[in-house]
Amino acid sequence: MEGAEMTDLAVATVDAEGLVLRGVAEDRALDVLFDERRIWSFWSVRDTEPSPSGAEGERRIAWPERMLRFLDGPTRLRVRDHVAGTVVHDEETTFGTGSERIAFVNKQGLPIALDKSGRFHPEFSVRSGDQLEPLLEAMHLVIAILEEEGIAAFPAYGTLLGAVREQDFLGHDSDADLGYVSRHLAPVDVVRESFRLQRALVERGMATFRYSGAAFRIDVEESDGSVRGLDLFGGFFPGDGKLYLMGEVGVEFREEWIFPLSTVTLAGHEFPAPAEPERLLEAMYGPHWKVPDPAFKFETSAEVKMRLDNWFRGLSPYRRDWQTDPAHRKGDVNAPASDLALGLAADIPEGTHVLDVGAGRGSDALHLARQGFRTTAYDYVPLTLRKAARVAGREGAALEVRMISLTQLRSVLGEGARVARQAGPRAMLARHVLDATTERGREGLLRFAAMTLRGGGRLHAEFATGEGEAGPGLYPVSLDGVVASIERFEGSVVSTDVEPGGPDRAGRAVVVAQW
Amino acid sequence: MSQNRWNLYATVRSQRLRIEALETEVAELQRHYVRMAELVDVVQELLIPVTQRDEARIAEAIEAFDKSL
The missing domain is CATH 3.40.50.150 (Vaccinia Virus protein VP39)
Known part of the structure; x- marks a missing residue:
């Protein structure tokens, strides 16, 4: 039954503005491929709006603003159900007046794609092991420095998800995230500790940029000269049975699900991980974290967001x-x-x-x-x-x-x-x-x-x-x-x-x- | 009966307003955490060289502090 519904999903029209889907019966993650390469993903209901035609099951979505400048020339346009792998559209298409095939590449000529926050990045999936090695080494180095500072850090968010689910970086992700859970109970001490950690990393010659009282970026230069951000998120147990982790998490959580740390494998490297990483992944991505979702959006509750805002945020608005x-x-x-x-x-x-x-x-x-x-x-x-x-x-x-x-x-x-x-x-x-x-x-x-x-x-x-x-x-x-x-x-x-x-x-x- | 219900509504309404006011006050207090941490950090990092009255170390500490932000 479900399979029948899925094959009914099709692309009705493609133009310079966007796509119109028909036969939309349920919310599915769809990948859009240009000449065999995934450039963009979206959800068939969540990210679309009803088609102006008003026909049932017809929904439209505009091309992301940042994609528009690339849309000039021919391409083989495919739309694929991300999870099922079914192809719902596959046609040679020409945009604009250009004669050269559409190529999504950056200034260095590296293939790029949109990540889940709608920005273009070289994808991990098109990056060779050689290109990833410096990032992996930087993760080891940062974790080691933090350990000297008494902090047990581990891959977090998308990086932890990739490690647990695929033992690799997620192809559609673009940065590496690290997290740690502080032993402090009060936000003020968590913030001071984060300042101290940033100082320790700067003393080791790393460039950093502070996002909030509990999170900052560490810039890592890679072998191709591109600079990639390693984001470090602090968390803590305020003592009310909940874990708060900067970014998106505020849930009932047990300390023994974090400590003592276990290990995970990421791109052939072993990294520390929470004692039960699955618990943290569920806290971050919800109960369906095992199902790949390249267009995932966090749905952090207003209450948790407000707490994290008040405790930690406001240090780099509009950045x-x-x-x-x-x-x-x-x-x-x-x-x-x-x-x-x-x-x-x-x-x-x-x-x-x-x-x-x-x-x-x-x-x-x-x-x-x-x-x-x-x-x-x-x-x-x-x-x-x-x-x-x-x-x-x-x-x-x-x-x-x-x-x-x-x-x-x-x-x-x-x-x-x-x-x-x-x-x-x-x-x-x-x-x-x-x-x-x-x-x-x-x-x-x-x-x-x-x-x-x-x-x-x-x-x-x-x-x-x-x-x-x-x-x-x-x-x-x-x-x-x-x-x-x-x-x-x-x-x-x-x-x-x-x-x-x-x-x-x-x-x-x-x-x-x-x- | 209807008087009782009216009283109940009024009570719920006033409680709701009170909760909103308390939430605002809690948020105000929560926002002091970052400020407090920043102040303590500045004092801790810069106070020691200042109290030692060591000009070179004061300059060095200020420079290093700015770089670490």
Whole structure:
């Protein structure tokens, strides 16, 4: 009966917009293959919407945004039931006007596919053992360092799932995850321990990026030069019979299901694992974790999410948007300086050290450095500033690039202390920072200003204000709120200037404050 | 009877509002954990060199601290 239903499932139409399925009777994981290679997977009900035709069992799904730029040329398009393996569609298809066969490859020419979070990555399944070896070695190394720190870490999430189910990486997964269960009972101690572990890894020369109070990424460079993230998630038993593991887990759990650790095999390597890894997999992926689901989405309960949010999150808001926004990655470092930067330059004496906070691509910072001001460009994703630093280096302009995370108190206090120890006058430029972060980040900026500008230094800030749209990644903030915050941090407002917006368009405020 | 039912509704309603208020307060408290951990970490990492009044070690500790974030 079930088999009959499945074969009825078919693709009704394929076009530049997406696919229309017919005969959809139940929710099935479907793989979409281009010339024999799986590029994308989705669920036939969960991820689709009823077809505009309204016909029963007809459902449509649009191509993922990121796929569109590849869709030009001929290909053999196949749609396959992921679990049953039945082919529901198989036809030579041509998109657009291109004559070359559609190829999903990245800049290095490596075949890529969409992972479950909808991003393109080289797949483990097309990666040779040689390419995987550095990642496996990095996992061993990180686990060994953590062990020296008294932490028993093990592969977690998709990596644990792959190890237990297939003794290998899951082809459709893209990063390796590690987890550990802390012996601490209070979130505050779990966070401090996570800080300590990050420090231990940095001391060993590893690059890291903190996601939250209990999770951070460790960057691993692979043999093909690509950098892959190894994510480390902390967990703990608060003493109420539940296990919380950063990311997605908050369930009734017994300590003996974790400790003492057992082992699993992953791509021929032996790794530590929870005592009963199946229990943890069920906590992570639900009771059907044994059935492959390349388009899996976590359905963490609102209650667990809220707890994890409150306990641990909020340290790097909007990070993904910021990193993936093409304007930040590709903006011109030689773009003309903003009015705000020109205004600041006219306001400060020679020899002033300029702190450009939230420098983005660094065009203002580069301009100021070229004017002869010693300039420090800050961003929480300093990768975006690399090009500006290179250009300044070539020209001999005094531009330094540093990382600051305004939402992390440690970062603000640490960098604030470092800068405050240096002699000489300072000024701060903050263009679209107050409106690109959270309340915690706004506080961070003003705390940083209060620490570094004490003794007459000025902050020049520009931000979107009022109602309406302000542009990608910008969230208008109230001018009164900013003024009140400045005063709370013991600054005094020198001037405010508001350019009103239009219908549905936010206005723009410029505030100069002095400490 | 209907008066009793009305009272019951009113009680449930007021209890629900009270629970919502308590949830908000709990969330506020929970959000202090990260802050507290950050503060303790800064103090722990930077206080010792500062109290030792060793200029070189203070500079080194601040630099190393920033790098570890």
